[in-house]
Amino acid sequence: MDTPLRVAVIVGSTRDGRFGPTVASWIRGHLDRRADMTADVIDLVETPLPTVFPVLGDPPQSQEAVEQLSAVSPRLAAADAFVIVTPEYNRSFPASLKNAIDWHNREWNAKPVGFVAYGGFSAGLRAVEQLRLVMAELHAVTMRDAVGLQAPWAQIGSDGTSPGGDAVAKAMLDQLAWWGQALREARTARPYGA
Numbered sequence: 482m483d484t485p486l487r488v489a490v491i492v493g494s495t496r497d498g499r500f501g502p503t504v505a506s507w508i509r510g511h512l513d514r515r516a517d518m519t520a521d522v523i524d525l526v527e528t529p530l531p532t533v534f535p536v537l538g539d540p541p542q543s544q545e546a547v548e549q550l551s552a553v554s555p556r557l558a559a560a561d562a563f564v565i566v567t568p569e570y571n572r573s574f575p576a577s578l579k580n581a582i583d584w585h586n587r588e589w590n591a592k593p594v595g596f597v598a599y600g601g602f603s604a605g606l607r608a609v610e611q612l613r614l615v616m617a618e619l620h621a622v623t624m625r626d627a628v629g630l631q632a633p634w635a636q637i638g639s640d641g642t643s644p645g646g647d648a649v650a651k652a653m654l655d656q657l658a659w660w661g662q663a664l665r666e667a668r669t670a671r672p673y674g675a
């Protein structure tokens with residue numbers, strides 16, 4: 482069997498009292514049960530990033546910024562695929578997530594991205610649709626099937642299962658596995674020149 486794909490799971494919300502970690506550990510459970518993937522959970526609370534950017538093209542200006550980025554950027558670069566765990570905030574995704582995305586570019590290129598979204602009425606899917614546009618700019622490929630959990634606190638049981646989410650999570654991860662292997666082989670054969 483091929484080397485398992487390295488999947489970076491990005492926990493996008495940073496709010497006090499957030500539900501994001503529960504959703505992240507649910508999808509992490511799916512990843513851990515698969516032989517074809519390994520998970521690296523990047524929680525943006527544990528790895529905060531600067532919100533002031535340098536002049537375009539310049540490196541980060543402060544030592545603190547360099548250190549903060551060093552806790553995230555190499556892990557994104559090493560990933561073969563991504564799962565973005567995002568809530569819906571005001572019909573979109575959180576600023577903390579956009580900040581983490583915008584600090585990087587080549588790290589996303591020619592890699593697949595799956596989504597696990599959650600929220601109220603729309604189950605986070607409006608956040609997903611906006612993220613698809615952002616990831617297209619970064620030469621990433623988004624998975625057709627996305628998990629959308631409406632009121633996730635009622636959807637994930639204490640046993641770590643989600644009757645409404647488990648099947649679509651598997652479908653999304655199966656797509657991520659196909660694209661992840663295909664794109665890893667392609668990047669190895671011919672580096673992507675975005």
Ligand SMILES: Cc1cc2nc3c(=O)[nH]c(=O)nc-3n(C[C@H](O)[C@H](O)[C@H](O)COP(=O)(O)O)c2cc1C
Nearest residue numbers: 494496499500501568569570571572600601602603
């Ligand atoms: C600032 C803010 C805006 C929100 N806007 C929406 C929204 O537009 N649509 C929706 O379905 N839920 C919305 N919600 C509900 C969140 O999706 C829900 O509370 C979710 O649990 C938030 O993720 P978190 O707990 O990880 O922060 C909003 C919540 C917050 C805090």
